[in-house]
Amino acid sequence: MRIVDTADVVYASRSFRLVDYRCPEAEPKQLLPEGTFRLPTVVFPRRGVFFKHQGSRAFLCDANHVLFFDAGEPFRISYPVEGGDDSTFLSISPELLAGIVSGPGAGPEVRAERFPAAYALSDAGLYLAHRALLGRMGRVAPADPLEAEERMIGLVGSAIAVSRRAEEGRRSPVRRETRRAHQDTAAAAMALLAVGPERPIGLERLATAVGVSPFHLCRLFKRETGLSVHRYRNRLRLREALERLMEPATDLTSIALDVGFSSHSHFTDAFRREFGASPSEARRKATVAGLAALRRRLVA
Template sequence: MSAADSVFSADNAPFLPRRRIDSALADCSNEEMPESCGIRFTSLFKSSAVMVGDVRCRPADGACGCEECSTMDDIAFVRRGVFVKHLGTRQVVANANHAVFFNRDEVYRVSHPVAGGDDCSVFWIRRDLLDSVAAAHDPAASGRRRLFAVPEAPVANSIYLSHLELMRAVHSRHLTDIAVEERVLALVGGLLQSIHEVRGAPRRTRRFDTDAAHADAAARVRNFLSAHYAEPLGIDDVAEAVHLSPYHMCRVFRDRTGHTIHGYRTQLRLRAALARLDEGDDDLTRLALDLGFSDHSHFTTLFRRAFGVSPSAFRAGRTRSLRREMSKTLQA
């Protein structure tokens, strides 16, 4: 079995209902639960300071689940699939373009609008350390009861790659405990810094109902793109699916996410490609066509532009030195 298979498969881990994942993070419980619960958790690393876990969800259907409550502050990076976190009437679409935050004592529900469930990497940092990391980038976070002021945030390519490299390094067990702890703190620090920078940008003042309607519209588009990113759809197709006019949809989506619809879809395609290459997919032409790229050349150009290395080099050079070089390129 390859390293990728062993990192991102959890064949020996227990299925847990989502509301009990936080408890598993805290005690690395191996308590057996029936597979119908649909969620499998694997603890990859745990110290007194940080925890790294893998969560794979395979729900029986896409319906909104029962009410749940977080017992910890943690962050999830989606590697595959999509889920929706329901906070009252607000819907937070979680896919590979976004990190999702869970505040302690936060009540929510989860649904899966796309068949196949999701695979996520989950990171927990002890609260006093997390407070200090957050305060370094957002002074207003210090002492805040709900540490994460936003339910999700876009993830830059450099941070997303760092997260994948960290997951692989943790699984390889070649790092000392302190090295893992340092890298988790650096990863979360980089993510929180990017959030603060985005939130620091001025935005027009809107009525609450208008703002809520725009947030809902953007969420519907993200939800649809998460399910159909590989399909050759035009703007009219997307607008019709989410019941918006094309112009209004494009304007609201860019205002809410900072992306064009085309750019957001391309990023989803590229991150799906990254996941498949990381798991050993070796037919680049078939991969490109499967994900909706016009041809191998177009795919290679966009992949290199996004990640600083060609798909073939990424596939062939799955070593720590190459990943480190990629991170340096992206951070430059």
């Protein structure tokens, strides 16, 4: 089984571990050997698409998601297409996780050491906070432990809050079997979008590919993700664009066209709606402080 990957430890202490994981090459449609994380771990995909297999379920993972792995939880990974993925692994001690999950005032007897969800869609603020953290730890050496760990515990707390809001939004009176079918259909549509977000695709073609009517796809996709199909696809494009903005030599018009927008102006409008700034402004602020400032603007 062919896989090429690296895992650079950006920060490590008794309570936290931050890893920049890159897998530029992996054999598609093959299950990788079973793995586990020693500590509870939040995973932020930045590029690529893969499936997390847990028991009988498979969860789609792309740059729109945040994933949660309990300590010792067995899982397997597969890639639907070539290209691998780039992701950030943020591990936290079970004791600190228990305090976040249980909330303020939780005593030492509380052992809520499991994440409340397996995955969630990350919003723009969470994605920017994660990128700011990775950039900060990657550029500042040695990292100030107090600052680094305060940022990390805040990011884990924000990710858990996002997952809880997502679970509340997905609650519905439909039967369990129907809900599972809706989840599987939405995941199939997300997978088709994620393997080629830059390519144009019509709603009817997408619906036919996942075996439902266009109207039914729009309804169940919004119910399961909280986003329209179009906005989900645009988020994938825009997060890829944000990654490319970190490379100062790349022309903005080239980025716009490469990720699937028809023009520079269309790209600029969509980028501003998502991140609260134009691509040129984001490039000027493509620093730790700049990304953090954009995130604060979004959540203000």
